[in-house]
């Protein structure tokens with residue numbers, strides 16, 4: 001992969017105000033928790049049901065599938081956070097990214113333990129792997145921070161809330177509540193850093209970001225509407241909800257881009 005270009009201030013420059021990003025470094029250190037803090041052994045890993053063996057098996061497969069997707073997402077998040085750490089030119093941002101690499105690693109550790117307790121891995125989402133590849137291969141730091149922290153880290157939060165609501169009294173619920181907080185920090189830090197990166201960025205960078213969005217959004221829609229076999233039986237019921245959530249995510253992305261001062265008139269939404 002080519003080294004990410006960075007068009008703005010040179011390494012070590014004190015021209016830019018990175019106090020906002022640095023504050024998230026301190027916040028992230030205070031918010032850190034450990035996998036052993038989860039209620040392992042006190043609560044069931046995933047929801048438990050009563051009913052026929054077939055019903056129980058189907059339910060367990062459904063939850064294994066939910067956990068597998070989140071494990072996959074956090075494994076990819078470790079790679080992205082590590083890349084952001086290695087290419088960010090500002091030392092305040094580098095310090096912040098050490099915490100994000102730690103967070104995403106800890107999330108992966110927790111999901112690995114949970115999937116083991118829930119009966120093992122299920123099917124991976126092929127579109128999620130492709131989305132991560134596109135983000136890792138993006139040319140500039142500005143594109144990567146936008147995709148990873150401004151867009152993905154924000155849209156995952158309502159999903160964790162949804163999973164937590166339907167898995168009360170489980171380790172899964174506890175984990176989702178923690179991840180809502182961590183990913184709120186990841187998103188906030190990304191917004192703060194992207195603002196600094198885009199300061200004085202011209203039309204060319206705006207065009208690059210819009211082009212990246214237009215390449216990525218059709219794939220993102222496929223990911224959002226993809227259903228693994230274990231969840232096909234609820235797929236038809238959920239299709240409308242999936243499309244509504246996808247539209248919300250897209251609108252949110254556009255709103256966030258505008259709030260960063262970007263011109264989004266050329267963005268083509270797939271839905």
Ligand SMILES: [Fe+2]
Nearest residue numbers: 074077104107
């Ligand atoms: Fe994570």
Ligand SMILES: [Fe+2]
Nearest residue numbers: 077153183186
């Ligand atoms: Fe995250």
